[in-house]
Amino acid sequence: MDGKTFLKQLLPPFTEGKQEPPRDMLYVAADRPPWPxxxxxxxxxxLVALMFVVYSVIAxxxxxxxxxxLRDFVAIGILIMGLGTALxxxxxxxxxxxxLVNIPDPLTVGLFIAIASGFGPQAAGGGMIVLAVMILLLGRFLPLLRAWFPAEISGIALLLLGVTLVAPGIERAAGLNLSAAAAGTSIDLSAVLIASGTLGTMIGLSVWSTGRLRILAMIIGTAVGLMLAILAGAFGASQLRQVAVEPLFALPGTHYPFSPPEWQLGAMIPYLLISLVVLVDxxxxxxxxxxxxxxxxxRPDLRMIxxxxxxxxxxxxxxxxxxxMGSCISSANLGLAQISGVAxxxxxxxxxxxxxxxxFLPQVTTFMALMPKAVVxxxxxxxxxxxxxxxxxxxxSRLLDARRRATIGLSxxxxxxxxxxxxxxDSLSPQLAPLLDSSLMVGTLCAVLLNSLFRIGASQTSTILLxxxxxxxxxxxxxxxQGAYWGGRRDVFRRAEFAVSEALEELERAAVMDGPVxxxxRFDEFQLRITFEYPGKAIRFDLNPQVDLQALLEEGADESALDLTMKAVSASLIRNFADRVETDFRNGHAELRLLFEH
Structure with missing residues (x-):
């Protein structure tokens, strides 16, 4: 294999087929909308992406x-966001x-804080480089790894990530300082009011509004929170003066010089695990x-992905x-593209x-850094x-059996x-604290280990004589x-059940079987293949005529016309349930194969 071929396989060149846009999309990828x-x-x-810079401020x-x-730290993050979005x-x-718009990754904010606080920003940088390399590698070998990292592991990690954000969220929303709770910290009612107004606006727009208002729920909620903070005296002239004294232009990186990354096992392993969740997202x-x-x-365009x-x-x-902090793709901006019809x-x-x-505008990054804590x-x-x-x-989203229930529950x-x-x-060594002091890391690591353990002896094929x-x-x-045993998607296996039931009824109605089926x-995470083997004649579901209900209503329709129509109905149902239907006949034995993309 020459170098050019190797490069083409490792990093496939850009290719794009002809796109036929849906009715609600005005412009798709290759289109050139007017400049306005x-x-x-x-x-x-x-502006939507800029709202998520609050996660960089938190970190x-x-x-x-x-x-x-802090301003410089945020500015560097915005610069990388812009480079990724333009790319x-x-x-x-x-x-x-x-x-596709890049934003600071909310999935890694808690991990970045834990690693940077325990080992320093240099160790967090080393862990982030490990995550970047894993994304590049896993993207090349994703089909081979799907079976080892099923949907429930990503679901566990995502759920626990949400749990880890509850404590810092409550602390800021209630005006508490949890580290000083023993000193008699009390709830700040003005902070609760600001946070309630902000959160209530976001939730209200998400639940009861449609269209662009729903997409902009976070921006509008933040604006409401800022207004309440101004009325409560938590944000005002003092903060605006701090914004005004900043220069109009500055190079990012001037005040946040970063030393070379450090490689510590306690920092790299958590990022290694979280890379799976980032990849799935x-x-x-x-x-x-x-x-x-x-x-x-x-089906997805795997080359594009x-x-x-x-x-x-x-x-x-x-x-x-x-x-x-790490970067990710913004789902909120995807929603904005859907609503606007411009992609x-x-x-x-x-x-x-x-x-x-x-x-390069310090006043913008300073304003983001001064966001009221209750709003954050x-x-x-x-x-x-x-x-x-x-x-x-x-x-x-997956069918569950005893093995998967144990994996999910214990994790x-x-x-x-x-x-x-x-x-x-409390008694952990400093090297292990960032790994085992995090509910996210403990739960995800437990899920990966249990899933690997329960896969021992698991068969991906099954046969039954009917x-x-x-x-x-x-x-x-x-x-x-078997769907529960393999952890298959519920909708795929439900379609398979309907298709198999209909196919068996039609084989029996057509009287083509000389013995049991x-x-x-066979299941491989990408495809479910169901094969009917029986002695007798093959039946072609892909050659049956379309259903003609009008012919049945006409006077004089005989029983043969009814049989033909019922056969056409069955064939139509099976073709709709399955992604592909195949038949074969050899030496007096017939096969009917139904294939379902997973």
């Missing part, structure tokens, strides 16, 4: 950064070629934008080298350039609530134990049991 539309949409995306404050140092809009080996965003811009979408992960890995590498890649370039420009607390609680629900939905118990009984980890009464019922029961199932 491009500029206005790019500005909206930049910087938590590790002790103040004033110009997504290009057509290179490291570009998705879609309107990024793949989900790639699938969303792919589906959003394709009218007849069937691979390039997306390449670009995201580069951004996180820059975050690690600069000692800032042209040139908008991503414009939004990225705007973010890069904002990184409400944003954390809002994020935590959706993370917890999303994690639970991800866990329950959540282990993670919650660290959160609920902090005394368990030689008893009620073969369809027995087949459906067997598919349900042997049903064979």
């Amino acid at each position: 539309t491009t500029l206005s949409t790019g500005l909206q995306h930049a 910087g404050e938590a590790i002790g950064l103040e004033a110009a140092t 997504n809009g290009l057509t290179t080996r490291f570009s998705a070629g879609h309107l 990024s793949v989900g965003c790639g699938v969303t934008i792919d589906k959003m811009t394709q009218l007849n979408w069937r 691979g390039r997306l992960l390449n670009g995201l890995g580069l951004c996180n590498l820059l975050n690690g080298l600069s000692g800032t 042209a890649r040139r908008v991503a370039v414009i939004a990225g350039l705007m973010l890069i420009s904002l990184a 607390g409400a944003i954390l609680l809002y994020t935590a609530s959706y993370m917890i629900v999303s994690g639970a939905e991800l866990i329950l 959540l118990v282990a993670g919650m134990a660290v959160f609920a009984v902090p005394e368990l980890t 030689d008893g009464p009620h073969p369809a019922d027995n087949a459906v029961r067997h598919i349900e049991e 042997r049903l064979r199932l």
